[in-house]
Amino acid sequence: MEWYIIVAVIAVGFIAGFINTLAGSGSLLTLPLLMFLGLPANVANGTNRIAILLQNVVGVASFKKQKVLDFKHGYWLAIPAIIGSFIGAMIAINLNEEIMRKTIGGLLVFMLFIIIYKPDKWIKGKAGDVSPKPGILQMVIFFFIGIYGGFIQAGVGFFLLAGLVLGAGLDLVRANALKVFIILLYTPIALVIFMLNNQVDYKLGLILAVGNMLGAFVGARATVSWGPKFVRYVLLITVSVSALKLLGLFELIKSIVVT
Numbered sequence: 737m738e739w740y741i742i743v744a745v746i747a748v749g750f751i752a753g754f755i756n757t758l759a760g761s762g763s764l765l766t767l768p769l770l771m772f773l774g775l776p777a778n779v780a781n782g783t784n785r786i787a788i789l790l791q792n793v794v795g796v797a798s799f800k801k802q803k804v805l806d807f808k809h810g811y812w813l814a815i816p817a818i819i820g821s822f823i824g825a826m827i828a829i830n831l832n833e834e835i836m837r838k839t840i841g842g843l844l845v846f847m848l849f850i851i852i853y854k855p856d857k858w859i860k861g862k863a864g865d866v867s868p869k870p871g872i873l874q875m876v877i878f879f880f881i882g883i884y885g886g887f888i889q890a891g892v893g894f895f896l897l898a899g900l901v902l903g904a905g906l907d908l909v910r911a912n913a914l915k916v917f918i919i920l921l922y923t924p925i926a927l928v929i930f931m932l933n934n935q936v937d938y939k940l941g942l943i944l945a946v947g948n949m950l951g952a953f954v955g956a957r958a959t960v961s962w963g964p965k966f967v968r969y970v971l972l973i974t975v976s977v978s979a980l981k982l983l984g985l986f987e988l989i990k991s992i993v994v995t
Contacts, residue, residue: 744769745943745944746944746950747947748765748944749766749944749945750948752948753794753949753955754952756955757795757912758912758967758974759897760891760897760915760974761893761894761977762948763784763788763889763891764890764978766784767780767781767784770944775937778829778935779935781828781888782927782930782931782933783930783936783937783940785889785927786927786941786945787941787944787947788923789923789945790948791948792916792952795920795953795956796913796917799917799959802956802960804909804913806913806914809914810918813878813899813900814922816875816876816879817879817918818921818925819879820878820879820880820881820882820885820886821882821922823883823886824882824883824884824886824887824888825926825930826929827887828887828888828926828930845979852972873903874899874904877903885919885923886922886925886926891978893915893919894978896915896919897912908959908964908971909963909967912959912967913959916956
């Protein structure tokens with residue numbers, strides 16, 4: 737592999753790791769890159785999990801050091817997400833994800849309006865301590881988020897943040913810390929499924945992981961230092977761009993301009 741390709745993969749990984757830690761959907765950068773480098777879509781999906789796993793190891797360590805991570809709440813929500821991720825990864829082995837991409841794109845548009853409509857919920861969180869044990873509805877929601885995360889990963893951070901902010905009452909800083917922790921716990925399950933089905937390029941995955949880990953380190957610091965208000969602006973931008981991409985609107989605009 738040429739040196740400039742290695743540099744490019746690490747650079748894209750850095751951006752993806754930063755975006756994933758602050759908001760989500762960094763995989764919308766890494767998945768196309770891996771496919772551009774010649775990996776089939778399912779292998780790119782599996783290979784990307786190596787970078788995601790190591791990225792979140794760094795993210796969790798950084799958030800823990802900065803004392804914004806609530807492990808008790810995270811464990812309870814991670815259980816249904818882990819179960820869901822196993823199911824999602826099994827589906828992902830053979831299923832074409834185009835229909836799901838369109839569905840998720842539509843949901844992101846809806847989520848965009850929620851973020852704009854009630855900004856205080858995303859910035860302040862609930863007053864006082866949040867109960868460490870979530871309700872049944874929350875656990876069901878995180879089960880389905882886990883299915884999506886196991887299936888394709890791209891954009892799962894948005895839904896985890898929505899569940900943690902709107903459902904659990906956390907502000908965006910604490911929600912981001914828990915989001916990273918939950919993804920760290922369920923990603924190994926999905927990764928093993930891809931590994932057992934020979935859908936992982938280990939060399940490329942580890943090179944990408946170098947960038948993701950660096951991005952996660954910077955992203956975790958930025959989340960805590962710059963606060964919920966800044967994270968909300970990043971969230972608005974990334975949700976908007978991700979929705980446009982998943983709905984295929986970038987391609988539509990491009991075709992109109994060309995013609």
